Amino acid sequence: MxxxxxxxxxxxxxxxxxxxxxxxxxxxxxxxxxxxxxxxxxxxxxxxxxxxxxxxxxxxxxxxxxxxxxxxxxxxxxxxxxxxxxxxxxxxxxxxxxxxxxxxxxxxxxxxxxxxxxxxxxxxxxxxxxxxxxxxxxxxxxxxxxxxxxxxxxxxxxxxxxxxxxxxxxxxxxxxxxxxxxxxxxxxxxxxxxxxxxxxxxxxxxxxxxxxxxxxHSHDYGVFERFQRSFDESNAFRVLFGYRLNARPVRAFLSIGYLAKRDLAFAWRNRISPFATLKRLSLDVASVSGQMVGAHAPRLPGSLRLSLSRDKRLQRSLPVTTPRWSAEEH
Known part of the structure; x- marks a missing residue:
């Protein structure tokens, strides 16, 4: 075969x-x-x-x-x-x-x-x-x-x-x-x-x-679903690869600004409705915020980590401590 x-x-x-x-x-x-x-x-x-x-x-x-x-x-x-x-x-x-x-x-x-x-x-x-x-x-x-x-x-x-x-x-x-x-x-x-x-x-x-x-293959997530997925991804990438995604508040703020500017321009060029555009801007905030919180997941109480996670099984499997290797912030 x-x-x-x-x-x-x-x-x-x-x-x-x-x-x-x-x-x-x-x-x-x-x-x-x-x-x-x-x-x-x-x-x-x-x-x-x-x-x-x-x-x-x-x-x-x-x-x-x-x-x-x-x-x-x-x-x-x-x-x-x-x-x-x-x-x-x-x-x-x-x-x-x-x-x-x-x-x-x-x-x-x-x-x-x-x-x-x-x-x-x-x-x-x-x-x-x-x-x-x-x-x-x-x-x-x-x-x-x-x-x-x-x-x-x-x-x-x-x-x-x-x-x-x-x-x-x-x-x-x-x-x-x-x-x-x-x-x-x-x-x-x-x-x-x-x-x-x-x-x-x-x-x-x-x-x-x-x-x-x-x-x-695609998914259109809700705002909190997007936050949860970004939280899970950021926390997992911190453990598995040493990446700290949008860990610094200033970097996160700049990332949200960049995404908002890009998506507003895209919406204007393609005549996307105000409602759909507003939802997208909310998703941008949720995505970056989830990454920032996930990068600092070890500081959170276990019950809060689970409540913010979309994949409880994943969160239970991840170690809480920061990886042994050097992590870089993005």
Missing amino acids: KVSVVIPTKNPGRIFRDVLDRVLAQDCPWPYEVLVIDSGSSDGTQDYARAKPGVRLHEIAPEDFGHGRTRNLGASLTTSEYVAFLTHDALPVDNAWLRALVGALEQDPSIAGAFGRHVAYPDASPFTKRDLEVHFDRFSRQPPVVSRKTDPQRYETDQGWRQFLHFYSDNNSCLRRSVWETLPYPDVEFAEDQIWAHRMIEAGYAKAYAPDAVVY
């Missing part, structure tokens, strides 16, 4: 049916299989997957799920040369998605993993569409295959470049089994994909960007 597509699921709703149907309709010159790992869905997901020819369903208990752990399980249950991962709400845009993803890996045997582009669902807000476009365009402006050897001096001195190198999204990705066998995913509750990418870059492997392997 050339490729195994592994999709972890937990109550994804109807969108998963479109995802699974699109994956099964991929136009590929080689055989591939689909493995769904469900952790206790009660919305008919298991029955739908079970009824599809060519799909294997593996069920686990909800408490056994882990972002890295479950993906390792998926890889271990397959024997293909490559293992592709999708989340249950990431819908391939076309029937060439898998071919493009694998093609990015096959450019060079030193490439350990490849990730594809995300675009917003058609009903997403104009700001969400713009954010995803800007985010992934920066990868199109760099070489499609990068490693430590791309710019060794910059890797040693530029933290922003190192962050760029270890960005990796297993919402839409594919890895080389031979590399995974020596470098499996870490068993963590957050950023398992970026930690894995950091480790394989450090080990000397390369990473590929597949701009033609496109999925619809």
Whole structure:
């Protein structure tokens, strides 16, 4: 078997049916299989997957799920040369998605993993569409295959470049089994994909960007949801990578000002309604504020950390103390 597509699921709703149907309709010159790992869905997901020819369903208990752990399980249950991962709400845009993803890996045997582009669902807000476009365009402006050897001096001195190198999204990705066998995913509750990418870059492997392997994947969050997600991300990045995002109040204030100016200009150019614009400005404040508070999470009482978190399991798994390595503020 050339490729195994592994999709972890937990109550994804109807969108998963479109995802699974699109994956099964991929136009590929080689055989591939689909493995769904469900952790206790009660919305008919298991029955739908079970009824599809060519799909294997593996069920686990909800408490056994882990972002890295479950993906390792998926890889271990397959024997293909490559293992592709999708989340249950990431819908391939076309029937060439898998071919493009694998093609990015096959450019060079030193490439350990490849990730594809995300675009917003058609009903997403104009700001969400713009954010995803800007985010992934920066990868199109760099070489499609990068490693430590791309710019060794910059890797040693530029933290922003190192962050760029270890960005990796297993919402839409594919890895080389031979590399995974020596470098499996870490068993963590957050950023398992970026930690894995950091480790394989450090080990000397390369990473590929597949701009033609496109999925619809986006979320429009409420204001408090955005604060919570930013708090979780900032606290986790503090622990995992030593980054302190918008830790200083002055820096946070300047960041909010920059985002507000950018989004007001975007709203004016695109004639976005005052209500939608006001919501976006509120989301800017929530995002930066969540990062600032998350950067100082060790100073907060445990009960408050949990109340500010969207992912309680993640917060319980993170150590309270500051990482041993030197942290830089942004």
